[in-house]
Amino acid sequence: MDAAVIAIWVLRLLFLALLYAFLWVVVRALVRDLRAAAREPTAELGRLVVTASPSGEPAAGASFALDAITSLGRDVNNSIVLDDEFASATHAALTYRGRAWYVEDLGSTNGTFVNGSQVDGLSPLAFGDEIQIGHVRLRLERARG
Amino acid sequence: MTAGPVVGGLRAVGREARRLRITPRFRGRELTLLLFVAFALVAGDISLGATRLVQAAQEAGEQPPADLVVLAAPTILTIYIAGLFLVHAALVLAGRRTDQILLPTMGLLGGIGLLLMIRLPQDLAGRLGGLAQTQLLWLVIGLIIVTGLAVAVRNDVWLRRYKYTWAAVGVGLLLLTFVFGRDINGARLTVTIGPFSGQPSELLKVILVVFLAGYLSENRPLLQEESTRVGPFRLPPLPYLAPMVAMWAIALGVVIVQSDLGAALLFFAVFLLLLYVSTARVSFVVLGLAAFVAGAGLLYFVVDRVRTRIDIWVDPFADPSGAGYQVVQALHAFARGGLIGTGLGGGLPSIAGRPPIPALHTDFPLAALGEELGLVGILAVLGLYLVLVERGLRIASAAQDEFRAILAAGLSLVIGVQAFIIAAGNLKLIPLTGITLPFVSYGGSSLLANSVIVGLLIALSERTREPLPPPRVTSRFRRLVDRGAA
Numbered sequence: 001m002d003a004a005v006i007a008i009w010v011l012r013l014l015f016l017a018l019l020y021a022f023l024w025v026v027v028r029a030l031v032r033d034l035r036a037a038a039r040e041p042t043a044e045l046g047r048l049v050v051t052a053s054p055s056g057e058p059a060a061g062a063s064f065a066l067d068a069i070t071s072l073g074r075d076v077n078n079s080i081v082l083d084d085e086f087a088s089a090t091h092a093a094l095t096y097r098g099r100a101w102y103v104e105d106l107g108s109t110n111g112t113f114v115n116g117s118q119v120d121g122l123s124p125l126a127f128g129d130e131i132q133i134g135h136v137r138l139r140l141e142r143a144r145g
Numbered sequence: 146m147t148a149g150p151v152v153g154g155l156r157a158v159g160r161e162a163r164r165l166r167i168t169p170r171f172r173g174r175e176l177t178l179l180l181f182v183a184f185a186l187v188a189g190d191i192s193l194g195a196t197r198l199v200q201a202a203q204e205a206g207e208q209p210p211a212d213l214v215v216l217a218a219p220t221i222l223t224i225y226i227a228g229l230f231l232v233h234a235a236l237v238l239a240g241r242r243t244d245q246i247l248l249p250t251m252g253l254l255g256g257i258g259l260l261l262m263i264r265l266p267q268d269l270a271g272r273l274g275g276l277a278q279t280q281l282l283w284l285v286i287g288l289i290i291v292t293g294l295a296v297a298v299r300n301d302v303w304l305r306r307y308k309y310t311w312a313a314v315g316v317g318l319l320l321l322t323f324v325f326g327r328d329i330n331g332a333r334l335t336v337t338i339g340p341f342s343g344q345p346s347e348l349l350k351v352i353l354v355v356f357l358a359g360y361l362s363e364n365r366p367l368l369q370e371e372s373t374r375v376g377p378f379r380l381p382p383l384p385y386l387a388p389m390v391a392m393w394a395i396a397l398g399v400v401i402v403q404s405d406l407g408a409a410l411l412f413f414a415v416f417l418l419l420l421y422v423s424t425a426r427v428s429f430v431v432l433g434l435a436a437f438v439a440g441a442g443l444l445y446f447v448v449d450r451v452r453t454r455i456d457i458w459v460d461p462f463a464d465p466s467g468a469g470y471q472v473v474q475a476l477h478a479f480a481r482g483g484l485i486g487t488g489l490g491g492g493l494p495s496i497a498g499r500p501p502i503p504a505l506h507t508d509f510p511l512a513a514l515g516e517e518l519g520l521v522g523i524l525a526v527l528g529l530y531l532v533l534v535e536r537g538l539r540i541a542s543a544a545q546d547e548f549r550a551i552l553a554a555g556l557s558l559v560i561g562v563q564a565f566i567i568a569a570g571n572l573k574l575i576p577l578t579g580i581t582l583p584f585v586s587y588g589g590s591s592l593l594a595n596s597v598i599v600g601l602l603i604a605l606s607e608r609t610r611e612p613l614p615p616p617r618v619t620s621r622f623r624r625l626v627d628r629g630a631a
Contacts, residue, residue, distance in 0.1 A: 003211075004195075004199050004202075004209040004213060005199075007195060007213050008192065008196055008199060008488060008491075009215075009488075011188065011191055011192035011195055011488075012192050012484070012485070012486070012489070012491075013487040014192070015185065015188045015189040015192050015518075016189045016485060016518065016519075016521055016522055016525070018181065018184055018185035018188050018189075019185055019253075019522065019525040020254060020525060021181060021185075022178065022181040022182065022249070023525060023528050023529070023532070025177065025178060025181060026246055026249075026250065026532050027176055027532075028180065030246070030532070030535060030539075032537075033539070034539070037539075037543070047230070052368070061363060061364075063366075076495060081397050121232075129450070141317060
């Protein structure tokens with residue numbers, strides 16, 4: 001009788017131990033995966049999301065991956081073309097310098113606005129800030145990791 | 146000359162694979178984890194078999210046999226483990242760089258459920274002769290669904306583009322239940338068409354997530370940015386709250402018409418979570434919780450079933466042999482289990498050949514596991530659900546666009562929230578609502594819906610740099626509306 005009781009105890013504990021062995025291996029894999037993801041440099045520096053665009057070009061809701069220098073304006077040679085009657089041909093530029101984003105008005109006729117106030121010269125830009133050019137509104141967003 | 150067509154067929158398959166540029170890819174992590182799953186399940190099954198042998202010997206008044214290493218249900222377990230490895234082989238042959246942790250985790254949860262079904266009295270339910278056989282059949286069908294989705298889904302346009310069609314399908318399913326539903330235990334959940342019966346609300350949760358992912362990814366900037374100012378308060382934009390109110394109304398309707406408290410709670414919780422995930426605005430959650438409290442308060446006074454459930458939750462011992470019977474028995478089961486449980490097959494003293502809790506295999510599997518595996522065992526099971534949720538959120542954070550991110554987050558949160566609702570209900574942490582424990586509970590609809598979720602998550606986890614879908618073209622109607630507003 002004793003041998004049987006001990007055998008059953010061993011089997012019960014073995015089952016529970018194997019459940020935790022599985023969890024241990026999985027959690028180790030998950031942690032390794034998260035560490036690898038943290039080391040991986042993000043390819044994108046940021047994104048620009050169109051929150052309002054009455055003309056439909058760019059489309060509201062569209063989102064653009066940003067290079068270190070991104071130009072905005074009505075001219076087709078800009079990185080992001082704004083088909084808006086109040087936008088100048090070369091309206092503004094977004095630049096990534098060191099660790100932060102800056103917006104610069106390139107002498108536009110109707111001005112560039114950040115969160116409602118007009119920009120003159122170079123102005124720092126935080127993630128979540130909203131840029132307005134003519135009727136087009138764009139928000140700077142962190143790249144997804 | 147019977148080999149001719151076969152060889153020709155194989156050649157055709159090879160050509161097709163080369164055309165699609167499919168090369169097998171070794172999945173070492175998945176294989177290792179599946180071996181652990183197989184060992185654990187075999188150990189559990191032997192533990193169950195040995196306990197049964199000793200119990201039978203005790204009842205007969207004999208000495209227990211010397212050889213205790215006996216599988217309780219060798220055929221069922223072999224078929225299940227072979228099925229898991231076949232899915233693994235199919236994923237290796239498909240050669241996609243997808244997640245390797247979801248399948249073994251789901252496999253272990255399903256296996257624990259299968260062991261429980263082998264252990265319970267076989268006549269509890271089941272149309273194929275026994276509880277375990279029926280559960281095995283559904284698990285195998287679930288594994289086929291996982292394989293199909295994980296191998297074949299390479300594109301999400303069919304989900305993304307037809308979101309309102311999916312919403313219509315969901316509402317149709319709901320109406321189907323309203324009209325053709327059969328009342329079981331006072332809740333109208335089951336639809337029977339010919340020989341098939343199923344619970345549409347299980348499938349509905351997947352459709353809901355697909356619709357919400359489409360809707361939220363499209364309107365996210367607006368929901369995130371716009372506000373309605375009422376005096377000093379900044380409230381979320383009222384026009385975009387309409388779907389939220391509709392959702393709240395649907396949840397209430399599900400409760401009132403179907404008496405399906407669990408599904409209503411699940412839908413509303415997942416909806417609020419996704420709203421928060423996609424906008425990061427706490428005000429939505431606060432408003433949603435306020436609406437939930439108001440709705441729950443209203444239902445407490447209007448719907449008898451809700452009042453009964455909450456009263457049982459407050460004090461199950463007020464009527465321990467009547468309304469509070471199940472909850473009291475579940476609490477006793479957890480207490481008997483203690484730290485490491487009584488061992489598989491060692492618990493559950495049956496009353497006249499039946500387990501003390503009538504819905505043990507569907508609504509109270511956690512109570513059964515708590516008794517036989519103890520606190521240590523159910524913590525491991527809850528840990529497995531955490532792994533599923535973590536993988537889903539990780540897939541979401543690595544997704545290429547918002548639709549996929551919200552979809553992956555939503556799909557994994559559905560499983561997590563559902564497991565929480567029923568586990569907490571079993572433990573009397575929240576009022577009990579009849580909903581299944583994903584992959585563990587007995588039941589076809591639940592297994593199939595959760596398999597669809599895991600299959601889609603594996604497909605979504607593919608790590609290749611696909612070009613992003615082109616930006617959405619605004620419809621002419623939308624442009625006219627915007628111009629009118631400007």
